[in-house]
Amino acid sequence: MTRMADTPAPRRGSLAGRIIRALVRLVMALVIVFVALLLLYRFVPAPSTLMLGRWLTFRAVERDWVPLAQISPHLVRAVIASEDQRFCSHAGVDWGELNAVLQDEDGPSRGASTLTMQTAKNLFLWPGRSYLRKGLELPMAMAIDLAWPKRRVIEVYLNIAEWGPGLFGAEAAAQRHFGKSASRLTPAEAAKLAGALPNPILRNPSRPSRALQAAAGRVQRRMNQLGPLGNCALPD
Numbered sequence: 001m002t003r004m005a006d007t008p009a010p011r012r013g014s015l016a017g018r019i020i021r022a023l024v025r026l027v028m029a030l031v032i033v034f035v036a037l038l039l040l041y042r043f044v045p046a047p048s049t050l051m052l053g054r055w056l057t058f059r060a061v062e063r064d065w066v067p068l069a070q071i072s073p074h075l076v077r078a079v080i081a082s083e084d085q086r087f088c089s090h091a092g093v094d095w096g097e098l099n100a101v102l103q104d105e106d107g108p109s110r111g112a113s114t115l116t117m118q119t120a121k122n123l124f125l126w127p128g129r130s131y132l133r134k135g136l137e138l139p140m141a142m143a144i145d146l147a148w149p150k151r152r153v154i155e156v157y158l159n160i161a162e163w164g165p166g167l168f169g170a171e172a173a174a175q176r177h178f179g180k181s182a183s184r185l186t187p188a189e190a191a192k193l194a195g196a197l198p199n200p201i202l203r204n205p206s207r208p209s210r211a212l213q214a215a216a217g218r219v220q221r222r223m224n225q226l227g228p229l230g231n232c233a234l235p236d
Contacts, residue, residue: 034124034140038147041123041156048122048160051168062176063168068155069235071170072185074223076154078194079161080230081222082215084115087154088232092116092145093138117141119157154233158182163193163200177206191219 040046045065047055054061068076080087086094094114101112113121120140125133144153163173170182170193178189185193189205195215196203203212 034143037124038143042148042152046123046156046160048162048168049124049126050122050162051160054166060166061168062166062172063159064171064175065159065169066171066182067235068151068158068233071155071158071182071235072190073234074187074190075158075170075182075185075193076233076235077223077226077230078187078190078219079115079154079158079197080233081226082191082194082219083113083118083197085222085226085229087115088150088229090114090116090145092141092143113137114141115157116145116153119153119160120144122160123156150232151235161197161200163196163205165201167200173205177204187220187223188216191216191223194219 037046051061051063084094086097092114093116094112098112117137117140120137121127121133124140125136148156159169159171161170161173162168164176167173167176170185173193174180174182174185174189177193178185192205192208192212195208195212195218196205198215203209203215205212208216
């Protein structure tokens with residue numbers, strides 16, 4: 001009588017092992033894609049994820065990419081004064097401000113995103129607030145700061161920032177709201193654009209509400225106090 005060979009029992013943990021290996025491969029692939037895009041976007045005009053989303057859903061996108069030399073220094077300084085006053089001194093993440101937010105009981109209602117972190121979010125991540133997204137922003141921002149000079153960070157940021165539904169970048173915003181190129185923006189106009197960034201859908205720089213006027217006033221005061229702290233991002 002022929003004896004049938006015993007069928008080997010599946011090893012315990014083999015399914016879990018395959019899942020872990022698949023997740024590791026996925027993470028490695030995503031890291032490779034991120035590094036490749038990081039190097040590519042160092043030199044070419046970059047789209048934001050919001051822009052890609054609009055294109056994929058056949059919605060209009062208004063954006064005219066311009067080099068930093070064609071953007072008013074007033075807007076550069078206004079955005080730094082409004083969004084990230086230590087932009088020139090940190091390495092992508094303002095750890096002091098982030099720590100203050102984490103220790104503050106009102107932390108979730110406050111922001112600690114640097115311009116570099118916002119650039120990382122706009123280029124590679126999704127809108128909305130979550131601890132996962134914030135956790136991804138941190139290493140991405142540090143990688144951007146390592147790979148790009150400060151001028152490139154601010155150039156990309158100002159070309160992908162949203163200033164209204166389907167309206168992206170400083171040039172398109174300046175043309176829409178003030179009928180002029182971004183290179184000709186005055187300090188007051190730059191302050192209005194910077195003041196609109198926290199809520200670009202509801203704040204209209206060409207018809208500023210009282211809230212936006214107040215925000216623009218604060219931005220102008222901060223611009224005057226900024227001094228040389230914003231000079232690292234000014235075009236040559």
